[in-house]
Amino acid sequence: MAKLKSWRELPCGAIIEDLQAVRENKTGSWRSRRPVWDEKKCRPCYLCWVYCPDSAIVLKDGKVAGIDYDYCKGCGICASVCPRQAITMEKEKK
Amino acid sequence: MILAKTGNEALAWAMRQINPDVVAAYPITPSTEIVQLFSTYVNDGLVDSEFVAVESEHSAMAACIGAAACGCRVMTATASQGLALMHEMLFIAGGLRLPIVMCVASRSLSAPLNIHGDHSDSLASRDSGWLQFFCETVEEGYDTLLQAVKIAERAYLPALVAIDGFILSHCLERIETFDDQDVREFLGRPKPNYNLLDYRHPILVGPATLQDYYFEFKRSQIEGMNNALPIIEAVQQEFRERFGRGYPVIEEYRCDDASAVVLVMGSACGTVRYAVDQLRQAGKKVGMVKLRVFRPLVHSLLKERLGRFQTVGVLDRADAVNSYGGPLFTEVTSVLYDLPQRPKVLSYVYGLGGKEFAPEDAVKVLEEVLAGKKAELVTYVGVR
Numbered sequence: 001m002a003k004l005k006s007w008r009e010l011p012c013g014a015i016i017e018d019l020q021a022v023r024e025n026k027t028g029s030w031r032s033r034r035p036v037w038d039e040k041k042c043r044p045c046y047l048c049w050v051y052c053p054d055s056a057i058v059l060k061d062g063k064v065a066g067i068d069y070d071y072c073k074g075c076g077i078c079a080s081v082c083p084r085q086a087i088t089m090e091k092e093k094k
Numbered sequence: 095m096i097l098a099k100t101g102n103e104a105l106a107w108a109m110r111q112i113n114p115d116v117v118a119a120y121p122i123t124p125s126t127e128i129v130q131l132f133s134t135y136v137n138d139g140l141v142d143s144e145f146v147a148v149e150s151e152h153s154a155m156a157a158c159i160g161a162a163a164c165g166c167r168v169m170t171a172t173a174s175q176g177l178a179l180m181h182e183m184l185f186i187a188g189g190l191r192l193p194i195v196m197c198v199a200s201r202s203l204s205a206p207l208n209i210h211g212d213h214s215d216s217l218a219s220r221d222s223g224w225l226q227f228f229c230e231t232v233e234e235g236y237d238t239l240l241q242a243v244k245i246a247e248r249a250y251l252p253a254l255v256a257i258d259g260f261i262l263s264h265c266l267e268r269i270e271t272f273d274d275q276d277v278r279e280f281l282g283r284p285k286p287n288y289n290l291l292d293y294r295h296p297i298l299v300g301p302a303t304l305q306d307y308y309f310e311f312k313r314s315q316i317e318g319m320n321n322a323l324p325i326i327e328a329v330q331q332e333f334r335e336r337f338g339r340g341y342p343v344i345e346e347y348r349c350d351d352a353s354a355v356v357l358v359m360g361s362a363c364g365t366v367r368y369a370v371d372q373l374r375q376a377g378k379k380v381g382m383v384k385l386r387v388f389r390p391l392v393h394s395l396l397k398e399r400l401g402r403f404q405t406v407g408v409l410d411r412a413d414a415v416n417s418y419g420g421p422l423f424t425e426v427t428s429v430l431y432d433l434p435q436r437p438k439v440l441s442y443v444y445g446l447g448g449k450e451f452a453p454e455d456a457v458k459v460l461e462e463v464l465a466g467k468k469a470e471l472v473t474y475v476g477v478r
Contacts, residue, residue, distance in 0.1 A: 007313035013191035019298060
């Protein structure tokens with residue numbers, strides 16, 4: 001584990017500049033419902049990508065390519081904003 | 095330009111000149127006019143500001159926090175229950191070190207309901223990490239708001255500028271305002287500490303920090319407040335150089351040979367000045383010490399300025415229910431405690447809910463302070 005910093009070494013305003021901790025903290029396990037993306041229905045408008053609060057919509061070559069379940073907390077905003085119902089929410093299996 | 099303005103009008107005028115990027119606010123007496131007037135400036139195209147009309151003061155401060163985290167210059171105004179409703183959000187602005195500047199038309203807290211002036215609202219926000227300025231006159235309110243923007247942005251601390259509800263917010267005064275251009279040059283553009291929208295330098299704002307880092311971040315925030323006084327003094331100096339007037343953090347009025355003084359904040363300073371003059375004519379050696387800045391607590395200055403008197407009366411326009419004296423009184427007694435020779439300090443609570451604090455009341459307080467003793471710990475001035 002990395003050495004903990006003293007208060008003098010911390011950035012002003014309780015911000016985190018090194019986002020490694022954010023990457024390590026996989027929040028996907030919090031999910032009770034999972035968004036399922038249907039590639040055939042999707043005409044990439046990127047609304048899901050814009051709205052996702054966790055940057056969990058994966059883009060590949062400028063196209064929507066799926067959902068990053070390591071970080072998606074299952075809030076359902078992507079399903080809610082999708083104009084073509086290409087994302088549906090399903091119950092997370094145990 | 096010389097103008098006739100109420101306190102609210104003067105603060106709105108200052109906001110127009112400051113031209114903040116974002117103003118999010120919800121109306122509440124006696125501060126309503128500040129944002130009401132400002133919204134007309136927005137409507138008339140006199141400012142470039144984004145005006146966000148929200149559904150509550152809690153939302154107002156939340157919107158201010160979001161905008162400030164994106165590096166914007168952000169302002170709002172409120173009072174009383176509105177400030178109380180913001181309470182949770184005030185600590186977030188403080189902890190994130192966001193230089194939001196807020197006008198407060200000081201007002202009592204319910205219940206019972208009362209819309210008039212006292213300092214209960216601001217003083218109840220004492221521990222939220224905001225700079226707190228109290229003003230004696232409308233012109234001082236105008237000047238202090240301009241200074242507060244610069245101080246906040248340099249110290250990375252939010253700032254609250256309080257004018258006494260109705261006594262200043264609604265009373266017309268002659269004030270000398272400055273040119274828009276001068277104000278804008280004085281302020282410059284903010285140099286934000288961070289910008290949440292800068293996607294080239296992604297950061298996390300408002301993280302969860304548990305036993306490992308919460309205390310360390312708090313310690314760092316406390317240091318920000320500890321270091322604020324030199325910034326306040328530097329900005330006051332720059333203000334004086336540019337505009338030719340200014341105010342010390344602590345002002346002494348006829349204190350040179352005084353044996354007893356009273357310490358006071360806000361509009362009552364004017365009343366006490368008058369009372370001091372009357373007693374001085376009768377040969378009594380009394381004076382007044384005016385405190386403009388409640389946070390940061392300027393303890394070294396208070397020690398230096400108050401330590402030499404025999405007796406100090408502290409006038410509080412708020413009560414800290416069952417505390418050992420008024421809120422300012424307990425700060426002052428703590429500050430003076432470690433002096434080898436310290437003055438006797440007497441606690442007075444006055445003017446709650448806008449109760450009249452007349453020159454006769456101030457004379458009575460000063461005479462008692464000069465005599466150096468009173469029967470009860472706290473005197474509730476003018477209470478039947």
